[in-house]
Amino acid sequence: MQIHVYDTVEQVGRAAALLFAARVTEKPDSVLGLATGSSPLGCYEQLRAWHREGLLDFSKCVSFNLDEYCGLPEAHPCSYHAFMKEHLFDGVNLKTSYLPDGNAPDMTAECRRYDAAIRAAGGIDLQLLGIGRNGHIGFNEPGDRFVYGTHVVDLTPSTIQANRRFFESEDEVPRRAVSLGIGGIMAAKEIVLIAMGEDKAQAVYDAVHGDVTPRVQASVLRAHPHTVFLLDREAAKKI
Ligand code: GLP
Numbered sequence: 186m187q188i189h190v191y192d193t194v195e196q197v198g199r200a201a202a203l204l205f206a207a208r209v210t211e212k213p214d215s216v217l218g219l220a221t222g223s224s225p226l227g228c229y230e231q232l233r234a235w236h237r238e239g240l241l242d243f244s245k246c247v248s249f250n251l252d253e254y255c256g257l258p259e260a261h262p263c264s265y266h267a268f269m270k271e272h273l274f275d276g277v278n279l280k281t282s283y284l285p286d287g288n289a290p291d292m293t294a295e296c297r298r299y300d301a302a303i304r305a306a307g308g309i310d311l312q313l314l315g316i317g318r319n320g321h322i323g324f325n326e327p328g329d330r331f332v333y334g335t336h337v338v339d340l341t342p343s344t345i346q347a348n349r350r351f352f353e354s355e356d357e358v359p360r361r362a363v364s365l366g367i368g369g370i371m372a373a374k375e376i377v378l379i380a381m382g383e384d385k386a387q388a389v390y391d392a393v394h395g396d397v398t399p400r401v402q403a404s405v406l407r408a409h410p411h412t413v414f415l416l417d418r419e420a421a422k423k424i
Pocket residue numbers: 220221222223224225251252314315316317318322323324344348
């Protein structure tokens with residue numbers, strides 16, 4: 186695992202964007218693994234800018250997002266579909282973008298379909314990750330095992346609390362989500378995890394120095410041959 190620490194949040198985002206730009210430039214038909222949350226915002230802003238300036242062409246790229254809430258309409262402003270449209274999809278020219286459908290009538294079939302679509306696309310070349318305060322990646326919450334495939338998750342109180350800031354009230358935050366599993370994330374050829382802010386410092390420390398344990402799902406990334414952590418000073422302060 187490589188770890189790079191930057192002075193500012195802006196630098197973290199731009200450093201992540203550099204990795205995406207390099208992949209897309211050397212392999213124009215890259216399969217990109219995308220994430221939501223506040224962490225990727227700077228990266229997406231930079232990718233949109235480079236696309237606008239004619240430096241980056243995504244027209245042969247396909248993307249798969251990590252996760253989506255269950256039971257929230259796609260058009261809801263807090264859905265991850267809406268987030269991705271606003272922060273990336275409307276500003277670049279990806280050939281096709283996929284997110285899991287959190288409203289599918291048969292979620293087991295939807296999970297299998299999503300994993301099969303990633304395999305059919307050739308697997309993820311570069312996966313972007315944030316990290317939850319409890320060490321989650323995607324919506325793989327702390328537990329006593331790593332779940333391999335895409336699956337439906339009951340969100341923990343800590344995650345519901347953390348995501349409450351996007352919604353009008355805590356009651357509105359969905360209690361369940363659908364997420365790529367740890368097997369799907371670990372199958373990516375390359376992984377970049379971004380974390381900013383002091384409230385991520387313990388999760389980053391546990392992921393980097395603690396046991397490899399499903400209690401801290403991000404710790405599994407230590408077993409991945411091509412993972413890079415991009416951190417600001419605050420998120421890195423315990424390591
Ligand atoms: C959410 C997402 C994760 C994300 C995490 C951190 O729960 N499902 O994919 O990494 O929160 O979010 P943020 O970057 O806003 O701190």
